[in-house]
Each structure stands twice: as C-alpha cells, then as structure tokens.
Amino acid sequence: MSVYSLNGRKALVTGANTGIGQAIAVSLAREGASVVCAGRRACDETVGTITQAGGNASSLLVDFADPMAGQGLFDGEGYDILVNNAGIIRRADAVEFSEADWDDVMDVNLKALFFTTQAFAKSVFASGGKGAVVNVASLLSFQGGIRVPSYTASKHGVAGLTKLLANEWAAKGINVNAVAPGYVDTNNTEALRADPERNRAILDRIPAGRWGAPEDIAGPVAYLCSPAAAYIHGAVLNVDGGWLAR
Numbered sequence: 070m071s072v073y074s075l076n077g078r079k080a081l082v083t084g085a086n087t088g089i090g091q092a093i094a095v096s097l098a099r100e101g102a103s104v105v106c107a108g109r110r111a112c113d114e115t116v117g118t119i120t121q122a123g124g125n126a127s128s129l130l131v132d133f134a135d136p137m138a139g140q141g142l143f144d145g146e147g148y149d150i151l152v153n154n155a156g157i158i159r160r161a162d163a164v165e166f167s168e169a170d171w172d173d174v175m176d177v178n179l180k181a182l183f184f185t186t187q188a189f190a191k192s193v194f195a196s197g198g199k200g201a202v203v204n205v206a207s208l209l210s211f212q213g214g215i216r217v218p219s220y221t222a223s224k225h226g227v228a229g230l231t232k233l234l235a236n237e238w239a240a241k242g243i244n245v246n247a248v249a250p251g252y253v254d255t256n257n258t259e260a261l262r263a264d265p266e267r268n269r270a271i272l273d274r275i276p277a278g279r280w281g282a283p284e285d286i287a288g289p290v291a292y293l294c295s296p297a298a299a300y301i302h303g304a305v306l307n308v309d310g311g312w313l314a315r
C-alpha cells in the first residue's frame with residue numbers, strides 16, 4: 070500500500086460543506102478514508118461528490134459556535150483523523166471592533182478547535198489507537214493582517230496550539246500539524262476579490278501569480294494525515310503560492 074494511502078481510516082472534517090473543507094473531505098476520501106463531513110449546515114453536496122466517485126462519506130450537523138459542541142462526537146466511533154477547518158472572519162477597524170466580533174471568531178476558530186481536538190484525543194487514547202490532527206491555520210498565524218483583529222489572534226493561537234499539542238501527544242501516537250493557506254478563492258475571501266485594488270495588490274505579491282484553489286490546500290492536508298508524514302509533529306506548513314517566501 071502507498072505511504073500516502075488513507076485506506077481504512079475514518080476522518081472527521083469540520084466545515085466540510087464548502088470551500089477548503091469541502092476539498093479536504095473529497096481529497097481524504099479519494100485516498101481511501103471514510104469521511105464524516107461536519108458542518109452547521111448539511112454537507113449534502115460534498116457527500117454527493119464523494120459517493121459518486123465511489124468513496125465513503127456522511128454528513129453530520131454540528132455548530133461550533135458552541136465551543137463544546139465536539140464533546141461526545143468521537144467516543145466509540147473509531148475516528149483516527151480530525152481536520153479542524155471550520156472558521157469565520159469579521160472585518161472592522163480595530164478602534165471600532167465589537168466584543169461580539171471578538172468572541173464569535175475566537176469561539177469558532179480557537180476555543181472550539183481546542184476542545185474538539187481534546188475530545189478527539191481522549192477517544193483515540195481510550196481506544197489505544199493512533200491519530201492525526203490537521204488544523205487549518207492562516208498567513209495570519211504569522212502576519213498581522215488589517216481590520217481582522219480576532220481572526221489574527223485566533224490564527225496565531227491555532228499555530229501555537231498545534232505546537233503545544235504536538236509536544237504533548239507526539240510520543241502518544243497522535244500527529245498534530247497545521248496548514249497555513251495563502252489567499253484562496255472561497256466565501257471567506259469574497260470581500261477581498263470584490264475590491265479591485267486589494268485584489269491587484271494581493272495578486273502582485275503572490276509568486277505563483279494566482280489565487281489558490283481549495284484543492285491546492287487539500288492535497289497537503291491529506292499528506293499530513295498519511296503514514297508518509299508519521300515523523301512530522303508540530304509543523305505549520307505554508308501553502309501560499311510563495312507569499313511568505315517573498
């Protein structure tokens with residue numbers, strides 16, 4: 070079997086109804102994993118794409134606006150892969166940024182990610198198995214950004230937690246890593262593409278000369294879940310068309 074194969078593995082992908090999460094679910098299924106697509110809306114399109122291609126997938130309604138929504142999700146279910154992809158962004162000048170826009174983003178992007186991952190690890194440790202966690206970080210895990218204070222704080226937090234959890238669990242059978250996508254064409258970045266000046270400035274700085282597609286992120290995530298990445302712990306892999314190299 071290929072070292073990239075996910076045959077026989079069971080994965081949960083959060084926010085799998087659209088964008089990067091959808092592409093990740095499709096990619097994991099293509100490598101042989103059975104994929105549970107978790108979202109606050111049904112992931113019917115994603116499940117349809119996977120099953121039509123002969124893969125195995127189902128949809129699960131979970132709203133991570135409740136940071137403890139992941140409790141009990143994994144117990145006895147045989148999961149060995151978790152991809153924390155669900156995320157939101159709010160834009161406003163820092164001087165006017167509201168508490169609600171702070172709390173909503175931190176709850177979904179950081180607090181839910183931590184407690185969902187904790188629940189996953191408890192179930193893996195209880196079963197005596199092994200596991201892989203991939204968190205979806207951001208360029209704003211490294212850079213400051215502008216007008217997105219809670220998003221930047223949350224994604225810096227995701228990079229930090231990725232390393233902390235890797236330190237605690239590397240010897241216990243769970244690989245924890247992250248990908249840091251660059252500018253990817255999804256709902257999350259619609260406002261940027263709609264602004265011709267921002268769009269041009271962004272494109273001018275990307276060595277690859279184009280926005281990323283969700284599939285550009287999905288392959289590296291599948292790799293980090295695979296046996297080929299067994300000795301990778303605590304990495305935050307930039308998948309950004311070269312943005313951070315510049």
Ligand code: NAP
Binds near residue numbers: 090109157
């Ligand atoms: P997207 O199309 O808006 O996808 C975000 C996903 O998260 C959607 O499935 C969304 O569901 C889900 N979600 C949001 N709040 C949720 C909640 N409370 N409970 C459950 N699911 C929830 O944007 P995307 O670009 O694919 O974003 C995916 C991840 O990539 C995010 O973590 C984002 O921060 C990260 N990222 C994106 C970029 C980029 O350029 N696009 C760059 C760096 C990092 P709904 O469809 O119901 O809203």
